[in-house]
Amino acid sequence: xxxxxxxxxxxxxxxxxxxxxxxxxxxxxxxxxxxxxxxxxxxxxxxxxxxxxxxxxxxxxxxxxxxxxxxxxxxxxxxxxxxxxxxxxxxxxxxxxxxxxxxxxxxxxxxxxxxxxxxxxxxxxxxxxxxxxxxxxxxxxxxxxxxxxxxxxxxxxxxxxxxxxxxxxxxxxxxxxxxxxxxxxxxxxxxxxxxxxxxxxxxxxxxxxxxxxxxxxxxxxxxxxxxxxxxxxxxxxxxxxxxxxxxxxxxxxxxxxxxxxxxxxxxxxxxxxxxxxxxxxxxxxxxxxxxxxxxxxxxxxxxxxxxxxxxxxxxxx
Amino acid sequence: xxxxxxxxxxxxxxxxxxxxxxxxxxxxxxxxxxxxxxxxxxxxxxxxxxxxxxxxxxxxxxxxxxxxxxxxxxxxxxxxxxxxxxxxxxxxxxxxxxxxxxxxxxxxxxxxxxxxxxxxxxxxxxxxxxxxxxxxxxxxxxxxxxxxxxxxxxxxxxxxxxxxxxxxxxxxxxxxxxxxxxxxxxxxxxxxxxxxxxxxxxxxxxxxxxxxxxxxxxxxxxxxxxxxxxxxxxxxxxxxxxxxxxxxxxxxxxxxxxxxxxxxxxxxxxxxxxxxxxxxxxxxxxxxxxxxxxxxxxxxxxxxxxxxxxxxxxxxxxxxxxxxxxxxxxxxxxxxxxxxxxxxxxxxxxxxxxxxxxxxxxxxxxxxxxxxxxxxxxxxxxxxxxxxxxxxxxxxxxxxxxxxxxxxxxxxxxxxxxxxxxxxxxxxxxxxxxxxxxxxxxxxxxxxxxxxxxxxxxxxxxxxxxxxxxxxxxxxxxxxxxxxxxxxxxxxxxxxxxxxxxxxxxxxxxxxxxxxxxxxxxxxxxxxxxx
Numbered sequence: 001x002x003x004x005x006x007x008x009x010x011x012x013x014x015x016x017x018x019x020x021x022x023x024x025x026x027x028x029x030x031x032x033x034x035x036x037x038x039x040x041x042x043x044x045x046x047x048x049x050x051x052x053x054x055x056x057x058x059x060x061x062x063x064x065x066x067x068x069x070x071x072x073x074x075x076x077x078x079x080x081x082x083x084x085x086x087x088x089x090x091x092x093x094x095x096x097x098x099x100x101x102x103x104x105x106x107x108x109x110x111x112x113x114x115x116x117x118x119x120x121x122x123x124x125x126x127x128x129x130x131x132x133x134x135x136x137x138x139x140x141x142x143x144x145x146x147x148x149x150x151x152x153x154x155x156x157x158x159x160x161x162x163x164x165x166x167x168x169x170x171x172x173x174x175x176x177x178x179x180x181x182x183x184x185x186x187x188x189x190x191x192x193x194x195x196x197x198x199x200x201x202x203x204x205x206x207x208x209x210x211x212x213x214x215x216x217x218x219x220x221x222x223x224x225x226x227x228x229x230x231x232x233x234x235x236x237x238x239x240x241x242x243x244x245x246x247x248x249x250x251x252x253x254x255x256x257x258x259x260x261x262x263x264x265x266x267x268x269x270x271x272x273x274x275x276x277x278x279x280x281x282x283x284x285x286x287x288x289x290x291x292x293x294x295x296x297x298x299x300x301x302x303x304x305x306x307x308x309x310x311x312x313x314x315x316x317x
Numbered sequence: 318x319x320x321x322x323x324x325x326x327x328x329x330x331x332x333x334x335x336x337x338x339x340x341x342x343x344x345x346x347x348x349x350x351x352x353x354x355x356x357x358x359x360x361x362x363x364x365x366x367x368x369x370x371x372x373x374x375x376x377x378x379x380x381x382x383x384x385x386x387x388x389x390x391x392x393x394x395x396x397x398x399x400x401x402x403x404x405x406x407x408x409x410x411x412x413x414x415x416x417x418x419x420x421x422x423x424x425x426x427x428x429x430x431x432x433x434x435x436x437x438x439x440x441x442x443x444x445x446x447x448x449x450x451x452x453x454x455x456x457x458x459x460x461x462x463x464x465x466x467x468x469x470x471x472x473x474x475x476x477x478x479x480x481x482x483x484x485x486x487x488x489x490x491x492x493x494x495x496x497x498x499x500x501x502x503x504x505x506x507x508x509x510x511x512x513x514x515x516x517x518x519x520x521x522x523x524x525x526x527x528x529x530x531x532x533x534x535x536x537x538x539x540x541x542x543x544x545x546x547x548x549x550x551x552x553x554x555x556x557x558x559x560x561x562x563x564x565x566x567x568x569x570x571x572x573x574x575x576x577x578x579x580x581x582x583x584x585x586x587x588x589x590x591x592x593x594x595x596x597x598x599x600x601x602x603x604x605x606x607x608x609x610x611x612x613x614x615x616x617x618x619x620x621x622x623x624x625x626x627x628x629x630x631x632x633x634x635x636x637x638x639x640x641x642x643x644x645x646x647x648x649x650x651x652x653x654x655x656x657x658x659x660x661x662x663x664x665x666x667x668x669x670x671x672x673x674x675x676x677x678x679x680x681x682x683x684x685x686x687x688x689x690x691x692x693x694x695x696x697x698x699x700x701x702x703x704x705x706x707x708x709x710x711x712x713x714x715x716x717x718x719x720x721x722x723x724x725x726x727x728x729x730x731x732x733x734x735x736x737x738x739x740x741x742x743x744x745x746x747x748x749x750x751x752x753x754x755x756x757x758x759x760x761x762x763x764x765x766x767x768x769x770x771x772x773x774x775x776x777x778x779x780x781x782x783x784x785x786x787x788x789x790x791x792x793x794x795x796x797x798x799x800x801x802x803x804x805x806x807x808x809x810x811x812x813x814x815x816x817x818x819x820x821x822x823x824x825x826x827x828x829x830x831x832x833x834x835x836x837x838x839x840x841x842x843x844x845x846x847x848x
Contacts, residue, residue: 209417215373216412217432217482218405221397227431231422307466308421 005300012296019288020078020281024071027277074281083282088274093282097264104252104263108290110179111186111248118187119194119244126195127202128225139199145192150251154185154258171260182259186251190244198237205233235306242295249290320490320522321347321370325383326393328362328369336381339365341546343383347522349489352513354525354533354554356569357543358768359739363526364413366543367492370524371408372400388489405435409483411493411512415476415500419467425478426451426463432485447485454481455511472632473504480512490522501631501795506839509536528768530566531573531798531842534558542566554844572773574798575842582840584801585780586625587822594621596655597757597789598643598676603652603662605638605813612638614813616652618791619806620757625783625790627804627821629797629836635813636793640759643791644678645669657756674704677750681762683742687734693720693745694730700752719748723778740771744778751782760792764799776803798840801825809833 039049049057058064065073077084083093119142126138161181162170168180205211206229214228252265260266264283271279303309323345329336340362347353355363368374370385372392380393388407392400404410412418420428429447434440444463451459454477467475476496483491493512500508513536516523527533533540534554542550542557542565550563558576561567570576574583598620605613613635620626628636641647643654645661654662657675664672677700680686687696697719698712707715717727723744734742743763750758760779764772780803782788794800800807801821808818809832817830828834 209412209414210420212373213410213412213418213428213479213482214420214431216371216404216408216410218401218403218435218486219431220401228420228423232420235422306422308468 004303008296008299012292016285016288016292019292020075020285021071023281023284023288024074027281028067028070030275030277078285083285084278086271086276086279088271088276088279093278096267096279097282097286100262100264100267103261104249104256104265106179107182107186107252107255107261107263108245108248110183111190111251112245114183114187115190115194115244115248116241118191119198122191122195123198123202124225124230126199127206128222142192142195142199145188146196148188150185150189150254151258153188154181154255157181157184158258178259178261182252182255182261185255185258186248189251190247193247194237194240194244197240198233201236202229202233205229208232231305235302238298238302238305241298242291245294246287246291249287318349319346320349320351320388321345321524322386323366323370323383326366326369326380326385327382328365328374328378329381330375331377331379336379338381339378339546340369343543343546343548345541345548347490347524349522350516350520352516352523352525352536352538353541354527354537354539355541355543356527356530356533358528358770360545361543362546363543364494365546367410367494367524367526371404371410371492372397373404373410405432405486405488407489409486409488409491411476411479411483411491411496413495415472415479418479419475421467423466424463425465425467425470429463429478429481429485432482436486447481450481450485451478453484453515454478455508456481472500473508476500476504476508477511480508480515484515488521490524491516492524492526494526495528496525502797502839503631503835506841528770529573529841530569530769531576531840534576534844535841542569558844568770572769573842574801575840580842580844582798582801582825582837584821584825585803586805587820588624588805589820589822594623596620597622597657598791599653599655600639600643601653601655603639603642603649603654605635605642605647605650612813613642613649616810616813616815618643618808618815618818620789620791621806622756622789623783623787624805625792625803627792627794627800627807628810629794629800629807630810631795634810636810637761638813639810640761640791640793644676644759645672674753675755676757676759677753677755678759678761679743679746679750679763682766683739683746684734684766686746687742689734691734692730693725693732693734693737696734696745697730697748697752700749704753706753715752716748719751722751722782723748738771739767740775743767743775747775747778747782751786754786755788757789757791760790762794763792765794765796772799773802779803796840797825797836798842809836 055064063070074084081094085091086093086096089096122138122141126135129135129138158170158181161167169178211224211228214224219227252263253269255261256263256265257269264286267279268283271283323343326340326343327338328340329338343366355366357363365374365378368378369380370387370392372395383393385392387403390399390403392403419425426444426447429450430440430443433443433446438446448459448463451463456462456474456477462470462474462478470478496508496512509532512523515521525533525537530540534557537554540552540554540557541548542563544565550557550561550566557566558570561570575581596619600616600618603613603616616635616639618626618628618639628639630636638647642649643656645664649662652662653660656672659672661669661672691699694713694716697716701707701712701715706712716730720727720729725741725744725748734745737745763779764775767775776799779790783790792800792804804821806819807821807824808815809824809830810816811832817824817828817833824833825837828837
């Protein structure tokens with residue numbers, strides 16, 4: 001068990017490092033000059049500076065060093081929680097993200113929980129309901145939900161619930177009411193994907209011979225579903241948990257833009273537009289960390305839910 | 318007063334808005350405490366009958382006519398609520414495959430206790446009672462086993478746990494659907510003996526569903542033979558064995574080696590007085606360890622050219638490992654393997670490849686061994702393609718020739734495995750193994766997943782092919798009845814060692830070891846002895 005945990009944690013660390021390095025490489029190989037970007041952001045003509053001034057500025061930002069040295073400098077900085085200075089605002093990147101992370105965390109967490117709830121309930125109903133037409137409807141619903149682009153869902157929600165009914169504000173970051181529509185926007189897609197996998201898994205599980213054994217005992221239908229099918233059916237869908245939460249985080253870029261929420265997603269969108277390399281790097285690393293952590297948690301939860309996972313040790317045949 | 322009273326029962330499956338009959342006009346009674354066996358091949362309607370009794374027909378299945386009264390309750394047309402009251406407490410079920418019959422994410426004891434609580438027993442008491450049931454079902458160390466998960470138990474123990482579940486509802490009837498066909502013969506015998514004793518002591522009626530008339534005849538008070546959904550014959554097993562009324566019953570008797578020869582096991586080939594041909598495969602002093610586990614210890618096996626050598630033993634005896642080493646799929650830790658004059662024990666995968674044309678494999682499970690997306694023609698010609706033999710056209714011609722050799726119509730070339738029966742699939746697998754004209758074919762339990770009648774046909778085909786093509790077989794099986802009808806020589810294996818070897822005729826008539834005697838004794842059909 002200890003070996004399993006240590007192994008998974010090490011794997012997660014390696015994945016995270018690889019994600020960071022890859023992002024660094026891509027961003028620094030871009031054909032733009034970070035110095036020029038900065039000058040443009042500050043509204044200074046490059047011609048108006050003497051070569052000595054330019055060199056001084058480069059040295060101040062560490063841009064005169066080799067790529068390897070810059071990478072090492074950044075990596076050690078990141079390990080100490082320092083993501084460098086934003087090229088456009090000249091504020092520490094850590095402060096920028098710190099100021100924006102609250103709303104994004106709220107949004108992502110609420111969206112992930114909602115998606116889990118909607119997806120599971122829908123899948124359960126679709127397999128438990130016996131009325132033919134209703135069953136068909138419930139089974140097809142996820143495919144419909146998964147086919148709508150998120151910006152379309154967002155615009156539809158704004159049009160209907162804000163402009164026509166006036167129930168929720170169309171923009172803003174404050175309060176629960178402002179959270180409802182962005183959460184729904186993300187949850188529709190994520191819960192649809194989850195429900196699709198769960199329904200398939202449920203159908204598969206209900207055809208297993210041990211379900212016949214359970215029914216032959218005289219258990220009621222709901223007892224068979226809840227006590228014997230649910231846990232076995234949920235196992236394959238567990239892997240999706242990482243994807244769902246990941247989707248919730250990455251979807252925040254589109255969602256925060258549409259609903260003008262002051263979050264990390266919007267920060268990322270602005271940073272990409274102005275090619276603010278340190279900020280983009282930090283946001284990507286942050287997203288990768290969330291992905292890796294969620295998947296790590298899923299991996300560590302697996303043996304608790306499926307006794308066969310650690311079967312390598314102590315098998316008695 | 319009968320416990321089960323079935324009259325004029327019709328059961329059908331609804332497919333594409335048409336009812337396909339599975340059981341037609343069945344009459345069957347079971348008295349309390351009686352042991353009745355339904356015998357028939359796949360598709361005979363025997364399992365459908367059992368499922369209908371307990372109200373567990375698969376989706377689309379329904380009772381279309383007649384009545385099935387169990388313990389005074391009509392089940393034809395009954396609702397879920399009525400059927401639920403019967404399940405567990407009146408009718409217990411022991412399902413077919415113990416490997417998949419238990420919930421993999423629940424502890425064994427909990428699964429037995431669940432059946433006890435349905436009788437209204439409170440949870441702590443139910444758990445204690447569950448352990449008693451496990452003990453009664455013959456599970457050693459029941460407290461430990463109850464705490465374990467199904468994957469930690471062997472197939473035999475899982476089957477015993479399933480028996481405990483069936484007992485836990487205190488039923489009046491237990492339906493055992495091919496209860497042990499997935500298990501080794503010796504385990505099968507022990508479990509069926511034990512189950513027989515349990516129901517006798519408790520006065521529980523037992524309905525055994527099986528494809529093997531020998532199994533049925535050994536244990537039942539009454540045998541019912543079914544075919545194509547109808548009852549063919551019914552009566553006392555001794556009377557049926559002595560004087561079968563129907564031709565179909567006679568073919569079933571002929572297919573069971575022990576029944577066919579009045580209780581004796583008579584090998585098909587007797588090579589006691591013949592000189593042994595030169596070997597095509599020789600394993601000498603082969604050892605294999607996995608970590609600290611010794612899978613094989615000083616195993617020596619010889620397959621004479623043009624003959625069949627059988628490796629016999631129970632699960633875990635090392636017979637499959639020996640086969641894998643002979644095929645070069647696994648490397649031996651020590652010893653030598655000589656295939657057709659070439660030492661292969663130390664060959665790399667690449668160096669072994671040309672030799673693969675000489676030795677081919679037919680696998681145990683015909684349902685898993687064919688790629689479901691390949692047509693029969695694609696499966697058969699794949700080995701030719703991979704060794705770049707012939708042109709596209711000549712390969713097609715070869716495929717037709719091969720289908721002819723395994724007695725399948727040429728029109729099957731474009732079929733998919735899902736359109737074939739188990740026996741037909743195994744014929745395709747044999748045709749594929751023959752494609753490269755090998756000298757040696759390794760047969761890994763080639764008939765253990767098939768009905769006795771189909772087994773008989775496939776074994777006949779293998780014997781014909783050997784005679785016509787001069788093939789040599791290395792044949793792995795846990796079933797001595799099958800070995801008797803195919804092999805010339807045999808090695809009996811136990812715990813990774815060869816305990817006895819020689820001509821089948823010698824080993825079977827005069828076994829030198831206690832273990833071999835036990836295996837022979839486990840071949841069903843003992844009742845025929847008394848005739």
